[in-house]
Amino acid sequence: MKKRSPAWKGVNLLAAAVVTAALVYAGAKGAGPLPPIGPGFNPGTGVWQMASDAQRPTTQTLHIDGLQQPVQVIFESNGVAHIEAKNDHDLYLAMGYLHAHFRLDQMDLMRRQGEGLLSQVVGKKALSSDEFELQLGLERTAEQEWQQMKPNDPARAALLAYSAGVNDCIAQDEKSGNLPALFKLLGYQPKTWTPVDSLVIQGDMTQSLDFSTSPLDYALLVKSLGYRQTMQFFPVLPADAQHPYDPGPYTSDGAAPMESLQTVSDAELQSVLSLQQRLRSLPADAIHQGSNSNNWAVDGTKTASGKPLMAGDPHLQQTLPAIWYQVAGDTPDTHFSGVSIPGVPIILIGHNQHISWSETNVQNQATLFYQEKTDKAHPNQYFWNGAWRPMKSVQYDIPVKGCPSVPLTVQLTVHGPIMTQEGQTLAVDWMGALPSPDLDVLLNVVHASNFAQFKSALKNWHAPSQNFVYADDKGNIGLISAGYYPIVKQGDPWLPLPGTGQSDVIGTIAYKDVPQSYDPSSHIVFSANQREVGPSYPYYIGTTMDFFDNGYRADEIYKVLSQGSNLTVQDMEHLQNSTTDYLATEIVPKLLSSLQGAKLTLPEQAAETALSKWNDQMDVNSTAASIWWTFWTQYLQDTFGPWWKADKVPVASDPSLAIGPNQAALDEDLEAWTLHDPTNSTFTAPGGAKRTAPVVMQQAFSEAVQQLSTKLGTNVANWQWGSLHDRAFEAVSQIPSLAYGPRPSGGDNWTVDAADSSDGFLSTAGPSWRFIMDWGDGEALGIYPGGQSENPMSPWYENFIQPWWNGQYAPMLSAQVAAGAPGHVTWTLQ
Template sequence: MRRRRRIGRWVNGLCAAGATLVLGDLAAFGGGPLPPLGSAFNPGTGVWTAAKDAELPRDTSLRVPGLQQPVQVKFDANGTAYIDAKTDHDLFLALGYLHAKNRLFQMDLMRRQGEGRLAEIVGAKALPSDELELQLGLLRTAQQEWNQMGPGSPARQALLAYTDGVNACIGEEKRNGTLPMMFKLLGYEPKPWTPVDTLVIQGDMTQTLDFTTTPLDYALLVQSLGYDRTMAWFPVQPPNAQNPYDPGPYRKDPPAPMEQPVPAVLPATMQGTSFKAASRQIGPSQGRWAPPAADTAAVLDVLERLRNLPPAAIHRGSNSNNWAVDGTKTASGKPMLAGDPHLNQTLPAIWYQVAARSPSYDFSGVSIPGTPVVLIGKNQHIAWSLTNVQNQATFFYQEKTDPSRPNQYFWNGAWRDMQALEYDIPVKGGKPEHLTVPLTVHGPVLTTKGQTLSVEWIGALPSPDMEVLLGILRAQNFTEFRDALKDWHAPSQNFVYADDQGNIGLISAGYYPIIPKGDPWLPLPGTGESDIAGTIPFDDIPQVYNPPTHVVFSANQREVGPGYPYYIGTTLDFFDAGYRASRIADTLAKGNRMTMKDFEALQNDTHDVLAMRIVPKLLAALTGQKLSAEEQGAQRLLAAWDGNMAVDSAAASVWWTFWNHYLSDTFQPWWDAAHVPVDQDPDLAVGPELTSLNQDLEAWTLNDPDNPAFTAPGRAHRTAQDVMRQAFSEAVADLSKQLGGEPASWTWGKLHARQFPSLAQIPELGYGPRPSGGDRWTVDAASGGLVSTAGPSWRFIVDWGTGVEGVYPGGQSENPASPWYDNEIPLWWDGRYLPVWHVADAGPGIQATWRLSP
């Protein structure tokens, strides 16, 4: 019955979509007119065929071209696949086949986004995104990564086998008329898969995790607030209490060399794309060397253009938790590990759960459809999980140009010729759009408005990440794990580790660029003196192994203390405020004889550390004040509150609303007086999303209540207590107007919800919004505003003494008619978990077996 209702909602949703389709979080563009929907409802090849294709697997034998030997694939009741292959080649081929069987449209969207090919299927509205992605160069980087793989490298062999598996499925679906419905609605068929497509999807994730606009934000802040105030309020080092997992001592060595950037001259035809791409000398330059006052025009032009990218394509904020403890702190006497990466939550989900076994591999965990590896998981001897390091990886350069020297820029004492790449972008319903991408030594030129501004992004450098991940899958101990990570470049990640021999560790692997001169958090001069000089040597990056605390943890906080001798980023965007890290560190430090239930409780914890630091100060400021009846009720709620952002907590609503007013009452007068261009750069709006301001206000409230910032420009002197009282009164009035009733009825769930939108942005195919606990600072994080669309995307716990479990908010299938479309959301929502098995352990709950043969 439930499945019939879902099919009905799906059909109704397709009808309600009318003549347009929005491609959601991965694309986010109006699709223009769809083809006639009559074909979508054809009884032979339309929605009904897709519904039939959504039937759960049954025992069957299938022929899959390209296999070397027979492969067995088992499915459990929740859709997890268990691949048992006799050769490594067949493992990766079977994984490619399964990914395409379950997530082909999602895979095609992701490769199209990174390769700048969305306009080909949705029309000219996607051109701004396509142009920017081609400028940034994910496709160029993927092509170079593929060309650099030796014929015998494990990564090359895995990619070739995986590609064969995807194409075997595409061919099968075309022959049977069972391509996913979105292909039929958009009126196209997927092109054959290539290894470059997989590497582009890898680049998509890199871009999501470390391409930022922060130097542009700083430039606007300096123009409006001035340099001194900007750096006082958005400092390099955080002003509040922090919990670095690597407290030192630290060492400093000369910079290590970095991989060279993609060369300017590229072949005329690039594998894996339908574009024509060629290199030539760029025509007359429109840029000019301008005084600093003209920088704003260039900055705003780039920011406006970058807003045309899908929301997830630019990294904002922080995400993810992971930790491990050794056997001295567990009931089993063995190490335990936990991880929950916080990403955009959509249907279908970003993850596909799988276990696989072959002569060289035996692993289980979660993979990203389109790639042949699990990113988070375990093998027979080690387990690992990831969080984002948050170090600065994007740098903007002000190139020196001159109208009298067209097609040139000044660098390292001489005028140099710019290079340019030419692309023809296919556009649905129109002529191909021609794009010229100018290149300097730093990277692509993004604007010549006001001045020539280029970007150097570490994610655009070729990186052997696929080889590294395969090395991790094969690693048997910490030495092999660490050796593999020496070649990891981008995105920088905190790799937590625990093994079956009792060891734990954490390595923040990746490139940390070193800028020899200038402020790297601002656009830098492009004349050579501020070029990247190398990267922090691997032995000097943050890392620990079997620390005396018996605990390792990361939650996107600054991994090192103020004594670390290298610059790695500032408080604005690059690192979390530290509240999740503090909660994790305190809980693990106090923990004793911990079990998986303790780790479950911590992953689902909604305790707001910042609230518990500030609320006592607020209550003290309210003491002796004349309060209204409603204000007294709100005061009593806070006095009795335990700090949990629970869905049924009214105190949580009072706290959150108060904090937003406190931020606004403190900083907005300064923003207004300085004319900070929030209308042109919404990322600069005063609010909890500006990490630095939360840290400032916390530090001043606790330690400097007479800070000059509390006295608004042109107004009478104020202290923290004065502003808190004002913010509290405003918060109570705000909640009374919005929710009505008594303060005890102002529960957090009336303000706050979680939602998992569908990639097709058809509401009937999403989940929620549903009232929810948590906030952006709780371990069970809920990011994205009062209707959160980002948070824990995979909860994973390993106890080397008792077992493994995990859950993610979604299902294995992208087909809304499938019982495996959203079946794990209720488990995830309630804080429940499922066993995570290896292939050899997968007997319980097996529902069907596929026997694949060549």
């Protein structure tokens, strides 16, 4: 992606030329997922019409079908919307209308991805995604959720009203010939929006945050490294010291013992490799990778105001348009302010008049794979609990643009859909496939006024498992890791399990036993994807490879909050934007010690001096940051690389097994061994001379300096972190001219201001929304890197990025204050 100025604004003439050029290119040759396009360029109804809705809205009255009473929508000058309605029905209808007006392209792509209908509009290149989603069954789950809602269910009423609002907007756009650009570029009309579509989008997010392939990865590791070595490198419990937010003591009804599966057969290997090959062709967000998010709260004993401070910043893919749409809603019965996902009629993170909340991902292995027993003598059957059982099947006909439709048969066992029958039949049992009343839970959270009500609401939350942080106006704080935690009868859940019945899920961890904390004596609660409980927790919740962070963000948050006093909003802002690398604070002194007395070249001497003076911050202009990151990456490679090579770990077949800083378990191992076990046998390569941590560190340091000298020259002053490390916000359309960046950036995978990436150098994920709640004055702040509109010609397309980049925040105003703010406009809906 070509670098461009971060000051680019879609509203000026230069931007218009850039957008026009991008669309012309797409129309001629196709770009990203877009095929060559012609009809979209009709001057009356084509993409030129995109400019007609590119200006800021003006104060006006709009006629919307289905409203029971008039609604006011107040837009702040930056695009943040405030809905004032007389009843909840009209609130959710107006929310659907706003989402569709500003984000219909995004919404339609998300529902199509989840419903396996991308091929219908972009052609056969999306067929693998459609087939996978239909196998996984997001739409089947959404249909069950909708059918299970009772007629008087508030979630059902919200979905119906919301859908009506979306369809009102679609009807108006079709009548005026002003559908968003994507429909014109791809030459199709959006179908009517339904409640099931919203539930599918809810499922899209669950899949992105909750569906993993760890058992497949473990199978490949066990086949190459062997069981013992695999579990040494990727243990269940971390090798390093963690800071759990719920340290116990724990109560338990007793967890079932595990039995180790020592080997992986050739047939199992074939099935795993076959499935992994399919999964690599899916969109990046189809499989959960890495860890997500920070949140914390401190009570009034540690704040200047004497009331709680709460903060949260979920780390997701950073795209344009962004995943979030900021909105506030007010009726006589409902009050909320926060961020919503276009397609879903409620906020996920934010506050009401009395409580605030935010979320991070939880360590919970919610994806299990089962080896079903099948044979040719029993076609379309599987052996379970002592008998052959017929597989259920679901038939699909996938429409493909420009090609004949593709038939698909999805077979289901008691465990779930069959994902492959190459070598061995593998089915997946994923907690996200269970019908979950998540929308009902969120509506109850929005209406909660105390922790008891908040906790009661979350009891029904199933997936994705989330750490819900809490603070309220009465001075209380808390954290609950809500979700379905499966309990397996026996066996190693981190490997594919036998599907004959002895290793089935027999229940979930009782709600009273899931990790949680309320008004702790430490006066703080915090989660940053670290293991949320201590080693004595009696239940299995995952391994160091599954939904688990190495704990360095949590370590830094714990250090700052536990030592802090008289904390203010500014302290929360500083922590959310912190680029301190906690691991560097521990390892760099050991590295410098290992270099004492060594014969160093001039560049190595300069690098050693830079590290000795470093403040451990991954700032964009820091040379020591580049040295540190390059060293740690090489230190990992020099320690584990010989073992990977000797045992032929199949990185080519499964790139997620590659050695690197994003391999949390290996980071934890190497940290623990360097600090406490420098003679660990892993430092000695297979068949090689004995080595220790200091010896390998010296080697890695020398190699890191050589790499930087080759890449950036021998002058250490030029080794700035920003010369290696960028952030980029990709366009959902995959048209590069509509993206932002790459731009030199501070931070790394482990800083609180996370710059998540697979290679450590180009970050496309990170804080997608920074939120701070100060219950001292009841005021909230928030910012996300993007804008409210998906139209690249709009001044609200990327107007939040620069303040977000600068660590700035916008006050989350009340409707009354917004109505008096400069530059606001008002829509009257009737």
